Amino acid sequence: MNKTQIFEFFSRLAEANPAPRTELEYGNDYQLLIAVVLSAQATDVGVNKATRALFREVETPAQMVALGEEGLKQHIKTIGLYNAKAKNVIALSEILVRDFDGEVPRERDVLTTLPGVGRKTANVVMNTAFGEETFAVDTHIFRVGNRTGLAPGKTPLAVEQKLEKRVPGPFRRDAHHWLILHGRYVCKARKPECWRCIVADLCRYKPKTPAPATKAG
DNA sequence: CTCCCGATAT
DNA sequence: ATATCAGGAG
Numbered sequence: 001m002n003k004t005q006i007f008e009f010f011s012r013l014a015e016a017n018p019a020p021r022t023e024l025e026y027g028n029d030y031q032l033l034i035a036v037v038l039s040a041q042a043t044d045v046g047v048n049k050a051t052r053a054l055f056r057e058v059e060t061p062a063q064m065v066a067l068g069e070e071g072l073k074q075h076i077k078t079i080g081l082y083n084a085k086a087k088n089v090i091a092l093s094e095i096l097v098r099d100f101d102g103e104v105p106r107e108r109d110v111l112t113t114l115p116g117v118g119r120k121t122a123n124v125v126m127n128t129a130f131g132e133e134t135f136a137v138d139t140h141i142f143r144v145g146n147r148t149g150l151a152p153g154k155t156p157l158a159v160e161q162k163l164e165k166r167v168p169g170p171f172r173r174d175a176h177h178w179l180i181l182h183g184r185y186v187c188k189a190r191k192p193e194c195w196r197c198i199v200a201d202l203c204r205y206k207p208k209t210p211a212p213a214t215k216a217g
Numbered sequence: 218c219t220c221c222c223g224a225t226a227t
Numbered sequence: 228a229t230a231t232c233a234g235g236a237g
Contacts, residue, residue: 035233036233037234039233040232040235041232041233041234042234043233045232081234081235084235088235115236116236118235118236119234120234121235124233138234139232140233141233176233183233184233189230189231189232190230
């Protein structure tokens with residue numbers, strides 16, 4: 001995609017969804033951080049189902065430490081990778097209490113020192129909690145960036161760096177949300193729905209299967 | 218690179 | 228049955 005096409009790409013996504021928001025449910029910065037850690041290789045719907053009850057009991061890292069690893073496991077057993085996530089969330093919460101006065105750090109280099117927090121999770125928190133213009137390249141953005149030709153790259157970091165260079169100023173704040181939502185509901189991994197995609201004419205991907213036949217009324 | 222790992226869609 | 232889901236650690 002050239003510059004003009006990229007501007008058009010985001011202009012359309014912005015018009016279709018002027019105020020995109022994460023679909024993870026949370027009440028404060030700490031709960032957002034935990035929700036994002038839990039969302040690795042899991043659906044937002046599945047994470048929300050578990051955190052609805054969890055976040056009613058736990059609003060602070062101190063309360064998470066009090067709940068304990070086994071208590072947390074009972075809440076998140078329906079989420080994949082729950083053993084490793086429970087261990088990381090408790091360890092992470094202990095560090096926040098001990099070293100950060102219970103607050104969520106704002107710097108990527110600090111966030112990524114926390115157990116269970118990598119570059120993608122740090123970028124989500126920086127963008128969604130603190131309003132930074134970061135690009136959190138998850139499975140959806142990686143796929144959409146490569147499939148469309150917007151930001152091709154062999155690794156998530158390569159895609160992120162290409163987005164840094166290519167996404168125009170007015171769209172930088174919300175670009176990653178638009179791309180995720182587009183990837184989740186239209187540019188899907190298994191069966192992309194190109195026939196109802198509003199940026200299909202800007203995309204290099206050519207679908208192998210046509211739109212499903214519509215019943216004549 | 219492998220391992221972690223339940224729910225859901227196809 | 229299998230691929231996929233807001234990845235990260237060893």
